[in-house]
Amino acid sequence: MSMDNKKKGSDNLSSPLSKVKGLGSAKYGVEDWWAQRLLALVMVPLTLWFVASTLGHAVYGSPESLRSWLAQPIPAIMMFLLLGTVFLHAKLGLQVIIEDYVGNPIAKTIMLVANNFVCFLCAVVSIFAVLKLHFIDSGVFSSSLL
Amino acid sequence: MSDDIDIRAQRPLSPHLQVYRPQITSVLSILHRITGVVLAAGLVPLVLWLWSVAYDLEMYECISRFFSAWYGKLALIGWTAAFYYHMANGVRHLFWDTGVGFSKGAVVKTGIWVLLFTVLATIGTWYYICFVVA
Numbered sequence: 374m375s376m377d378n379k380k381k382g383s384d385n386l387s388s389p390l391s392k393v394k395g396l397g398s399a400k401y402g403v404e405d406w407w408a409q410r411l412l413a414l415v416m417v418p419l420t421l422w423f424v425a426s427t428l429g430h431a432v433y434g435s436p437e438s439l440r441s442w443l444a445q446p447i448p449a450i451m452m453f454l455l456l457g458t459v460f461l462h463a464k465l466g467l468q469v470i471i472e473d474y475v476g477n478p479i480a481k482t483i484m485l486v487a488n489n490f491v492c493f494l495c496a497v498v499s500i501f502a503v504l505k506l507h508f509i510d511s512g513v514f515s516s517s518l519l
Numbered sequence: 520m521s522d523d524i525d526i527r528a529q530r531p532l533s534p535h536l537q538v539y540r541p542q543i544t545s546v547l548s549i550l551h552r553i554t555g556v557v558l559a560a561g562l563v564p565l566v567l568w569l570w571s572v573a574y575d576l577e578m579y580e581c582i583s584r585f586f587s588a589w590y591g592k593l594a595l596i597g598w599t600a601a602f603y604y605h606m607a608n609g610v611r612h613l614f615w616d617t618g619v620g621f622s623k624g625a626v627v628k629t630g631i632w633v634l635l636f637t638v639l640a641t642i643g644t645w646y647y648i649c650f651v652v653a
Contacts, residue, residue: 410616413609420606428647436572436579463559470552499566502573510573 405465412462419455443503444511452503456496464492543630551608554601561598599644604637 387397426448443449467488475481508514539545564582571578585591611629614620620629 410613413613417606417610420602424602424644428644436576439572459562463555463562466555467559470556495562495566499569502566502569505573506569 405468409462409465412458412465416455416458416462419451419458422451423455440506440510443506446507449503449507453500456499456503460492460496460499464488467492543627547608547630547633551605551612554605554608557598557601558605561594561601596641596645600637600641603640603644604633607633607636607640 391397426442443452468485471481471484471488475484564586567578568582571582586595611620611633614629620626
């Protein structure tokens with residue numbers, strides 16, 4: 374395949390009006406597609422681990438049992454990873470749905486922005502809670518020097 | 520841009536839902552999307568639950584009560600089923616992404632496996648919760 378007539382960054386076939394209107398290919402999206410697959414791959418073991426370890430004690434257990442479980446570093450780190458990947462994966466998935474079904478450009482923009490904000494906020498809030506439970510509530514780090 | 524939208528609104532869509540009988544392919548495909556939305560929606564209570572354990576035990580009690588009631592348990596079972604379906608079908612998608620499993624027979628067979636896994640895993644999980652742990 375000859376690449377002679379393909380100058381990087383220049384586009385000789387679009388009219389100026391179409392360029393201004395933003396018509397044609399977005400030239401973006403593969404990275405989202407790939408990220409979604411990588412996240413999905415990582416989430417298979419992560420979610421199964423979550424189901425296995427919370428079955429029983431955290432699901433219908435007590436706040437104390439959740440605290441003592443999260444006091445250990447590996448469950449806390451795994452929860453951190455799980456929450457991060459879950460909300461990234463959810464954000465990407467919901468993004469595709471919004472792009473597919475919302476036609477109005479203003480509504481679409483608002484919903485895409487809201488999607489990003491809400492998923493990020495949920496990730497931060499939940500990870501924050503996990504970190505608080507691990508570092509503060511567990512009592513592992515209370516120092517007699519303080 | 521708005522004149523493009525108006526033109527699109529005026530053109531009719533070629534009928535599909537009124538025409539094609541649901542197939543295992545199309546149904547499982549839209550179910551993957553639907554379960555994805557259900558899972559995403561279910562993450563919100565999860566965030567609130569985690570937060571409440573750390574910062575608001577009153578909220579924790581409230582959430583615990585909701586999910587211990589029959590309607591809460593039903594919601595959890597539904598969410599679990601959505602999770603197992605989405606994960607199993609997601610793995611099926613990952614195989615497709617490598618180019619494997621596109622023959623008509625394979626698509627139907629793996630689709631049935633996904634449904635079987637969903638049912639068995641959901642029943643197994645909740646049997647474990649209700650009878651082994653509690």
